[in-house]
Structures are given as structure tokens and as C-alpha cells.
Amino acid sequence: MAEKYKVDKDLVRMEIVDFTFPEKEYRTSRHDTVLPYNWALGPTWTRFFDGLKEGKILGTRCKKCNKVLVPARTFCPICYEDMQEWIELPQEGSIETWCLVNYKYYGQVKEPPYIIAQIHLDKADCSLTHFIGGFNLSDPDKVRGKMKTVSRVKAVWSKEKHGDIYDIAHFKPV
């Protein structure tokens, strides 16, 4: 990370090195925010990501309402009960909605174009946010045509897994 920003020790200021603003005709002060974080995953999400590393998509079931939620949850958002029953979910599901992202911005997690979608995995009671891919996305009109025919998708795993959400590379049409 060190190469992505530099510290101006004199002005006590951070500067992100791979980003420039367009020239302005009035006087401005560049002041980038660079902050380190160390997020605690807690037991539930640690186990969920361990599962991804092993090529498994894990959810948890609420013992009260019986709903299966993915990503796995510590507690049911409706019943507020602990969700301690772990379920391995099928890696296929249907698309609830999708959006083609075809513009760039700073800090984007993926090079556009890409499709972000809500995917309802079989046996789950909610949908999961992830990418749709595995075919040519360069022409928006063709993408629209193709997506009209797609209803079912299947997880494609990344070659290298790090125990994070990108261990699933994307979902591809079945």
C-alpha cells in the first residue's frame, strides 16, 4: 500500500499518487484522506470466509423463522435470534436484478465494464450481491440482449483464494 500514497511531512498531508483532479481556475487545497483500518470479522464472518477459501458458500439458518441467509449471519435480522445452524448452499441460483457498470471512478473494486447483480441462491431466503461474468461485456446492447436470455447462474471460483468475497470470481450463466 505504501506506494499508493505519499506523506507531505511539512504540510502534514497525505497525497494519493495515482489520482489527479482536473485543473481548476480558482485556488484549492488538495487534501486526501488516507486511513488504515483493521476490521474484526467476528466468529461468523471468519467462518463464512474460511468456507469461501474451501470453495463453499455458507449460510446460517434461523431456528425461529427457519430462513437461510447468505452471507452467514450471527443473528436473524427479523427474529434477532442467534443463527447457529450452518448450511452449505448450492452454488447455483437465479438473478433478481442486474446492472452493467460502464464508467470508471477512483477506488473502483473492478475494472469496468462489469455486471453487478443480486443473485438468489437456491435454498437461500435472500439474495447475494456479486458479479455476473464469463462473457463479453464490451457492447452494452449485446449485453442487454444476452441478459434477456439468462435466468440461472453458477459460481465461478477465483484461481487464487484469499478468504474474501472475491474468492468467487463471478457468477456465469448456466
Added chain:
Amino acid sequence: MAEQKEKPRKVAAMGMVPYEMALGPTWTRFFEGFKEKKILGTKCNKCGRVLVPARPFCSRCFEPMEEWVEVAQEGTIVTWSYVNYTYFGVTPDMIPLIGATIKLDGVDCGTGMWTQIGGFDIKDFELVTKKVKVGARVRAVWRRKRQGNFRDIDYWKIIE
């Protein structure tokens, strides 16, 4: 199914967001003044207070503050503190430093936090406590090369 194999993990991440803030006419002029070794304030035509840094409007009367005043470069220490610890973005070579609020002569507020005391070996803490006192007189020492920012005043020198 993946069993819980280890203690809950933490994930390291870096939040990075670029910003470019407009200084606006008042603060642009204030920093232009720095380039010419001038400390500029503005005066409220209602309550008569002169404030530094210059303000577009009076914080109490809400009146525009359009009368520009060049103020004295000498003043009195209202308060000071000695910073001797690091955190993300602050490395050991950036400390210690002495932050101070200074009431400039003829100005109706303190400088706030951008002013630093210097001009002697501030690593010598005994010396610091001898020289730096609330009520001590100080004078601005400008940098030779000025770029129109708060560091154009290198430090405030104690007038013995």
C-alpha cells in the same frame, strides 16, 4: 462444511479518498498575504472585531467581513502544548513540536491551532518549560520561500 478453525480474524484495509477543497475568495486572499509576509484579518463592521485567519463573515453577527486589515506579527501566548507521540501519518521525525494559540496584538481572537513555537532546541524539554509560558511574547518568523499555506510562517520565536 468449514469448521471454525481459528480465532476470529481481522482484515487490514486502507481507506483512500481524494479531496480538493476550494479556499474561496477570503482564504485565497489570506494565503496570498502570507506570500508577501503579511498576516491579514478582516473586520466586522457591526461588532468591530478583527479576526485572524480572515473570515468571509462574522461568526457572531453573521455580517459580511469585507474590511481587510493587516495585523501585527507579534503577540502573546494564550496557551501551548508539547506534542511528543506518533500515530498513523505522523512519524518520529515530525515530533516533538509545540502547538500554541497566540493572541496577536490588535486582534480579537486567538490563532487557534496552526501556530507553532520554535527557534530553539525544542527536544530539550527542560528548556521548553523555561522559555514557553502563557503570557510570553512571540514574533512570526517567515520562511524564505513561501507558497501561500500555513507553513509559510516557519515558527513563532519567543521574544526574551
Added chain:
Amino acid sequence: MGRAVAVIGTGQTKHGRRDDLSYPDLVREAVKKVFEDAGITPRDVDGVVYGSMPSMMEGVAYNHFYFADALRVVGKPLLRTETCGSTGQSVAHTAIHWVASGMADVILAIASEKENEGDAQATMMTILEPFLQVVIGGAPIAFSLQSREWMGYYHIDDAKAREAASIVSVDSHDGGLANPLAHIRVKLSKEDITNAPIITYPVRFYDVCPISDGACAVIFASEEKAKKICKKPAWVKGIGFRGEEYFIGDSSKAVWQSTIEASKEAYKEAGITNPLKELDVAEVYNPFSYQELMFLECLGLCPPGEAPDYVIKGTFSPGGELPCDPSGGVLCTNPIGAAGLIRVAEAALQVTGKAGEHQVEGAKLALSHAMGGAMQFNGVTILGSEL
């Protein structure tokens, strides 16, 4: 102030370094406890108020969205308020206004911080604009400057201020030892404090609050509901909140008007004319022991410039005329956003006799307080055992 309002339940997490839980799980720990304590269900709640430090602190912009499930706010109105250190008081006041206005009967107020997920001081530097009020040092320098200004203004001798600040720190840490939920639980001597390394002079290591993870939840209810639901509510007797200019040099921080005016308003509402005499316990916001001295004066608990004398003679120590921060205060527990609401919760525990080992015997009237912003805001809430 509109309708009468009462605290009918409180819930706090175990405060400290909570790497064992994700942030929503931590928030849930407090929320579960508050519902157990109040003996009601989320169905009985009309709305939720949440606050923390700037969400940048933990890297999730708008963390109240992230916590929607943990806050039990699904299907209910949600308000967010944040005023830096005084966030907890602002959250309480928002809930109190909501109930007092008659627009709601039962409001859940929650505040939290998981400081160990980010870098507290680096985040603190983002609170100010970066070109006019820049200085290295984060919160400790701001409040050290304030303490030094106060000492200079009243010509308080360094050694005397040091002595009084050490007593504040010793007393607070003794409180922390008696509070099972406190983050820092150590026995300290005055020597431990005066020999500790300087952080920002005159402030030394044990004069400074820790970096804590924690959450606090409080349920506020109207008179009618409180009497129906709760055997022993803590009644809101008065509240006050004041803000100041942005530029730190624009007003005196030694004679801190926002503290003075906020407390005056709260006392007036509560019918208190002699706070030192009438109050039984005070949860004063004390992230820095020197700062507590200035607060004792600005809250009207002793004459201006005389806080060190009063502290040295034991007025605010355990068993003194007005014990301060029996919970250990912010010096022992500082999940920043939550710290101001913890003060309210602790005041409620005191006046309902539920504070356990750190209970001040027979406390009937308690003050809670927090300050925030870039030395800009002060909030006070007074709770009592009688309506």
C-alpha cells in the same frame, strides 16, 4: 420541556478491545441487554436514534445502515446524530425531544464506537478542515491546549494542577476497578501517574483515556408508558446543549461558555440552584484528567479557578460531597461516540440504585455530561429518582 420523559432501561457492552466480535455484533450486545433490562420488545419501540464519531473512524460511511439489523430498526424510523465527543448526549437529547414532543412514546437510543478498527487520532485530524486549523496531535493536543489555557487564565500553579489531576486519575481508576464493564481496570498511585510518559504536556499517559470498543443503549419513554412498564424509572429532570464557533481561537476555552450555558439550562429546568449541594453524583466527561478540573468549574460545581482546591480536599472523591465518575468515567472507558450516552446510562443506574459495586449510596439526583466538536459542544442531562 414538553412531556415528562424517563429512562426505562440501559444496556452496555463489556468495553475494551473487542476483536472477538464484528461491529454489528458488538452493537447487538448492548441492544440485547437494554431490551432485557427494560423488559419490553422491539414491537413496543416507536423509533431509534443512533450516533457514533464520524463513520470514517471505522471505515464504513453511514454505519447506522450497516447496523440496521443490530439496531432493530427494520420497519421503524431512524435518526442519526453526531457531534464528536458529545455524540452520546446528542443521541440522548434527540430521543428525549422525540418523546417530550409527543411524537413518540418509546425511543431506543444507541451509540457506539469500535476505535480499535481504525486509527483514532488520524481520524480525529479529519474533523477539521486541513488548511487553517492544522496541527499534529489529534485530540490530546486540543485538550492539552485547553487545560494550559485554563491554568494560565487563573494563574494556577503547575504543581497544584498536577496534584489535582492525579487525584482525578486515581479516583477514576478506582471507579474502573469497581465497574466490571470498564475497559481499564488497574489500581494506580499518584506516583504512577506523575512518573508516566508525557503525551502532550502537561498531559501524561494516565491522564489520557484509552482507545476502547463499546456500545451503549438506553430506552426513553413517556410518563404514561414508563409508569406502566417500569417499576423504577430514572426521570429526565433537565437537559441543556450549547455549541460554539468553529475557529478554536474565537472564544475562551478556559471559561467555557458552552459548558456553562448548557449546565445552567439543565439546572434551571431541573429546579437546581446549588448543584454541588443538590446533586448526589456526577458523571462528568473526563477523557483528560486536567480537563475534568475545568469542567467542575464550568458545570458550576465549584467556583472558577478553584477546582484544584476542591479536588485536593476530596469534594469530588468517593465519599466526598459530590462523587464524580464512580463508573471510572471516560478515563477508564472511551468508545468515543458511546461515551456521552454511557454517562447518561450510569446516571440512570445511580438514581435507580442499580450501579452495583460502584453505587453511590442513596443517590437520587445525578448529572451526566459530555463535550465534543472541535472544542465546540457541551451537553448535560440530569436524571432523578422522582418525577
